[in-house]
Amino acid sequence: MDDRVNTINHALVMGGGLAGLSTAHALTKANFPVTVIEAGKNIGGLARTIEHNGFRFDLGGHRFVTNDQELDTFVRTILNEDCLVVPRSSKILLRNRYFDYPLKPFKALSAFGPKMSAKILADYIYERIRAQFTTEIPASLEDWVVANFGRTMFNIYFRDYSEKVWGIECQHIDQRWVEQRIQGLSLGKAIAKAILPTSKKKFTTLADRFLYPRKGIGQITDNLAADICKKHTIYTQSRVRFVNHSDSRIQSVEILCNDRPGQLSASHFVSTIPLPVLVNALRPKPPEHVLKAASQLRSRDLVTVTLMVNRPRVTGHTWIYVPEKSIPFGRIHEPTNWSDSMAPPGKSLLVIEYFCFRGDKTWNSEDFELITSTSKILHDLGIIDQKDIIDQVVMRIPNAYPLFEIGYSDHCHTINQYLEKFENLYTAGRGGMFKYYNMDHAMKAGFDVAEEIQRKQMQMNGMVSTTMFSGDS
Numbered sequence: 001m002d003d004r005v006n007t008i009n010h011a012l013v014m015g016g017g018l019a020g021l022s023t024a025h026a027l028t029k030a031n032f033p034v035t036v037i038e039a040g041k042n043i044g045g046l047a048r049t050i051e052h053n054g055f056r057f058d059l060g061g062h063r064f065v066t067n068d069q070e071l072d073t074f075v076r077t078i079l080n081e082d083c084l085v086v087p088r089s090s091k092i093l094l095r096n097r098y099f100d101y102p103l104k105p106f107k108a109l110s111a112f113g114p115k116m117s118a119k120i121l122a123d124y125i126y127e128r129i130r131a132q133f134t135t136e137i138p139a140s141l142e143d144w145v146v147a148n149f150g151r152t153m154f155n156i157y158f159r160d161y162s163e164k165v166w167g168i169e170c171q172h173i174d175q176r177w178v179e180q181r182i183q184g185l186s187l188g189k190a191i192a193k194a195i196l197p198t199s200k201k202k203f204t205t206l207a208d209r210f211l212y213p214r215k216g217i218g219q220i221t222d223n224l225a226a227d228i229c230k231k232h233t234i235y236t237q238s239r240v241r242f243v244n245h246s247d248s249r250i251q252s253v254e255i256l257c258n259d260r261p262g263q264l265s266a267s268h269f270v271s272t273i274p275l276p277v278l279v280n281a282l283r284p285k286p287p288e289h290v291l292k293a294a295s296q297l298r299s300r301d302l303v304t305v306t307l308m309v310n311r312p313r314v315t316g317h318t319w320i321y322v323p324e325k326s327i328p329f330g331r332i333h334e335p336t337n338w339s340d341s342m343a344p345p346g347k348s349l350l351v352i353e354y355f356c357f358r359g360d361k362t363w364n365s366e367d368f369e370l371i372t373s374t375s376k377i378l379h380d381l382g383i384i385d386q387k388d389i390i391d392q393v394v395m396r397i398p399n400a401y402p403l404f405e406i407g408y409s410d411h412c413h414t415i416n417q418y419l420e421k422f423e424n425l426y427t428a429g430r431g432g433m434f435k436y437y438n439m440d441h442a443m444k445a446g447f448d449v450a451e452e453i454q455r456k457q458m459q460m461n462g463m464v465s466t467t468m469f470s471g472d473s
């Protein structure tokens with residue numbers, strides 16, 4: 001490892017996921033020297049694609065959607081002819097029936113039967129009337145969903161899936177998460193949308209088409225990395241251990257690169273590694289209340305079981321959501337429905353997502369246990385025939401989702417207030433900022449940081465030349 005970087009004008013990016021690579025890419029384009037430090041064997045973080053004996057899969061299917069025209073054009077440009085536009089077909093598997101996702105109210109109501117449908121509508125109307133007489137602001141995910149969809153819809157449709165994803169009860173999940181996720185949606189609006197299909201109003205989560213790279217989502221991060229590496233260095237298998245500071249500036253980071261210790265200095269430091277990891281790496285250590293705030297921020301982790309099958313297709317869908325508690329996994333996706341190039345001809349694969357916490361029963365299960373139980377459940381559900389399975393891979397993915405427990409924003413505020421004192425430290429990305437960021441947000445946050453670095457550097461250069469000028473006169 002060469003630690004002789006130019007510390008006057010050099011950025012060091014911690015984390016080689018989409019946010020970190022976006023910062024490094026923008027700086028590279030602006031001829032600003034940059035180095036990326038990534039703990040993993042490969043770059044890409046959550047947005048990477050695994051290759052296995054001719055099969056490819058993401059760590060949970062990743063579609064690219066954005067309302068930002070410039071970013072959309074950027075992604076289409078870097079993918080070039082490998083940029084596919086894929087129609088979305090998502091289903092919810094509930095009580096052995098497939099429902100449309102996003103919710104198609106009339107189909108759902110007819111499937112629930114007249115009695116249940118009447119209860120759903122009555123509950124919803126009750127909530128709309130109640131809203132006229134209350135000034136209460138929903139605090140939790142449960143409060144928000146009940147206010148916007150009614151109690152019955154919460155119980156049969158939202159509760160089990162949300163609790164499966166988050167691993168805690170909906171009354172402990174901050175409503176700000178759901179507001180970011182399904183902006184402005186309610187049962188009334190879903191019905192209005194069904195009645196008025198020409199409505200121009202679009203909800204981000206409901207996009208019915210999305211961009212997808214021919215060879216998996218990792219093609220975006222791979223292409224960014226290829227551009228960066230033409231001029232600069234990305235160190236993989238290099239874990240940030242300590243972030244040294246003095247005089248309100250970050251001075252250096254200490255890393256373990258392939259188990260060998262090293263130290264790197266720079267003038268600007270960008271952190272896209274999980275926020276609590278950054279706080280705990282700071283030396284000298286932050287004050288006790290900041291360390292305590294960091295210890296309260298938890299992440300939800302993910303285990304994926306991928307089953308390769310000797311069949312051209314298994315389902316006709318991009319995603320299948322599985323809310324029922326009796327089934328331990330939460331979501332299934334079939335990558336070949338996203339791009340034909342995700343499997344050898346005549347073969348397909350299913351990726352099954354288990355939401356969990358590091359160290360729990362799922363996380364600690366042996367691979368063969370997970371594979372055996374997953375394939376049996378899929379067989380029993382009539383989705384696959386076990387004898388079609390020809391290969392399998394289990395992946396464990398830490399820090400997949402920042403967990404928005406009530407109180408998280410106060411903890412983030414405490415941490416950010418402390419970090420603000422470092423004039424050359426910037427945070428970006430999903431774990432780096434502890435925000436429910438999708439890929440477009442993570443990229444945008446990365447680009448914004450690159451701009452800020454250049455602006456600050458110009459200011460610093462200006463200050464140096466002004467000082468020199470006044471000194472000369």
Ligand SMILES: Cc1cc2nc3c(=O)[nH]c(=O)nc-3n(C[C@H](O)[C@H](O)[C@H](O)COP(=O)(O)OP(=O)(O)OC[C@H]3O[C@@H](n4cnc5c(N)ncnc54)[C@H](O)[C@@H]3O)c2cc1C
Pocket residue numbers: 014015016017018019020037038039040043044045046047059060061062063064065238239240241272273274277302353399400401428429430431432437438439440442
């Ligand atoms: C199952 C799942 C499905 C998703 N689906 C979609 C989707 O369909 N569409 C969408 O837009 N978004 C989706 N997302 C979100 C998307 O993955 C993220 O927004 C994006 O990848 C975040 O990028 P990032 O760089 O901020 O974080 P990360 O990808 O987490 O990158 C952080 C990097 O830091 C590295 N790191 C951690 N600690 C250290 C250390 N100490 N030293 C050095 N490096 C370290 C990690 O290895 C990682 O590479 C999904 C996420 C998940 C989990």
